[in-house]
Amino acid sequence: METLHISAGSKKYPVYIGIGAVNQLKSFLQENYPKLTSVLIITDETVGKLYLEEFKAALNLSETYVKVVPAGEKAKTFEVYHECLSYALEKKLDRKSLILSFGGGAVGDLAGFVAASYMRGIPFIQIPTTILAHDSAVGGKVAINHALGKNMIGAFYQPEAVFYDLKFLQSLPPAEIRSGFAEVIKHALISDEEFYDWLVKSVENLNSIPNTLMTEFLTKGIKVKGAIVEQDETETGVRAYLNFGHTLGHAIEAEAGYGSISHGEAVAIGMVFALKISMERHSFNFNLLEFNEWLKKLGYVTELPEGLSTHRLLARMKQDKKSVGQKVRFVLLNKIGSPGVEELDDAYLLNRLDAFKRQGGIA
Numbered sequence: 001m002e003t004l005h006i007s008a009g010s011k012k013y014p015v016y017i018g019i020g021a022v023n024q025l026k027s028f029l030q031e032n033y034p035k036l037t038s039v040l041i042i043t044d045e046t047v048g049k050l051y052l053e054e055f056k057a058a059l060n061l062s063e064t065y066v067k068v069v070p071a072g073e074k075a076k077t078f079e080v081y082h083e084c085l086s087y088a089l090e091k092k093l094d095r096k097s098l099i100l101s102f103g104g105g106a107v108g109d110l111a112g113f114v115a116a117s118y119m120r121g122i123p124f125i126q127i128p129t130t131i132l133a134h135d136s137a138v139g140g141k142v143a144i145n146h147a148l149g150k151n152m153i154g155a156f157y158q159p160e161a162v163f164y165d166l167k168f169l170q171s172l173p174p175a176e177i178r179s180g181f182a183e184v185i186k187h188a189l190i191s192d193e194e195f196y197d198w199l200v201k202s203v204e205n206l207n208s209i210p211n212t213l214m215t216e217f218l219t220k221g222i223k224v225k226g227a228i229v230e231q232d233e234t235e236t237g238v239r240a241y242l243n244f245g246h247t248l249g250h251a252i253e254a255e256a257g258y259g260s261i262s263h264g265e266a267v268a269i270g271m272v273f274a275l276k277i278s279m280e281r282h283s284f285n286f287n288l289l290e291f292n293e294w295l296k297k298l299g300y301v302t303e304l305p306e307g308l309s310t311h312r313l314l315a316r317m318k319q320d321k322k323s324v325g326q327k328v329r330f331v332l333l334n335k336i337g338s339p340g341v342e343e344l345d346d347a348y349l350l351n352r353l354d355a356f357k358r359q360g361g362i363a
């Protein structure tokens with residue numbers, strides 16, 4: 001078991017990571033919330049079926065309520081958000097109550113936004129159950145989606161703690177593993193060539209990752225994220241680097257339909273595209289073909305999904321939260337480990353997107 005600490009704005013909180021981490025939750029609550037009145041567990045259908053009864057029994061708290069939401073991005077809708085708020089009001093949660101987010105990235109985004117907005121904010125704790133959530137559970141970005149864009153309604157709202165029990169990762173399906181691992185790759189590419197080289201050498205397939213290796217790359221990823229969030233909690237500057245691959249990635253998710261492609265698999269395509277542009281604009285030595293082949297060996301698709309309009313993708317990117325005045329701002333690399341944010345001209349972007357589509361990716 002390892003304990004990391006995240007500093008974000010005026011807040012500092014622990015991330016307990018390792019097999020059995022969740023066993024520390026009850027004592028954490030007893031020590032830090034002696035006047036706790038009630039707890040609302042927000043979980044999804046998949047996690048609920050697998051782990052909820054065991055989780056509730058281990059907590060054994062008197063006033064525990066549960067809201068089960070749809071799995072994945074389908075949880076991040078106004079309707080589900082409203083249902084959660086209504087349920088919390090019906091169960092008379094008060095400002096001494098606490099929300100436990102028990103699930104993957106989408107549950108954490110939704111539950112965190114419910115906590116951020118219920119009675120103008122009550123505490124919440126992240127208990128992530130996916131690889132993706134090593135990224136989304138840390139740093140305080142909480143949100144729901146809108147038809148006009150992903151994560152368009154949300155807040156920066158930090159959890160009280162994160163209990164990251166890696167036993168929950170053992171039941172993940174391949175697409176979910178790919179989704180989360182893409183964010184590990186992102187953390188390596190934006191931070192450190194040594195991390196990236198180690199990752200490519202260490203991970204040859206995603207179907208049987210040893211616990212020690214999983215713990216090591218998740219811990220490295222969280223440390224990369226924590227260092228950036230400590231510098232820039234509300235994304236006025238360097239926090240945008242954590243969005244590498246997301247400008248196109250979010251556009252693909254929205255155009256393909258939320259849930260039809262996983263977040264990380266869309267980000268993987270976005271990272272290949274962003275790397276290609278980066279190498280065109282900043283001549284640096286990187287074997288993009290080797291990266292592309294590694295991704296395909298791991299099961300990723302590295303070209304645009306069939307039938308997506310590049311014009312519509314551009315329109316989506318113009319609405320990205322990093323864009324200013326409808327000018328698209330991309331996170332590019334000057335070299336591995338050296339990200340920057342650049343404004344890209346619409347005509348240039350459309351030309352590169354059309355080439356990417358025509359060539360089936362980078363080749």
Ligand SMILES: O=C(O)C(=O)C[C@@H](O)[C@H](O)[C@H](O)COP(=O)(O)O
Nearest residue numbers: 135139141150151239242243246321
């Ligand atoms: O924490 C951040 O900042 C990130 O950009 C991390 C992303 O991997 C994550 O998917 C985030 O939710 C996307 O942020 P958004 O601002 O593009 O909605």
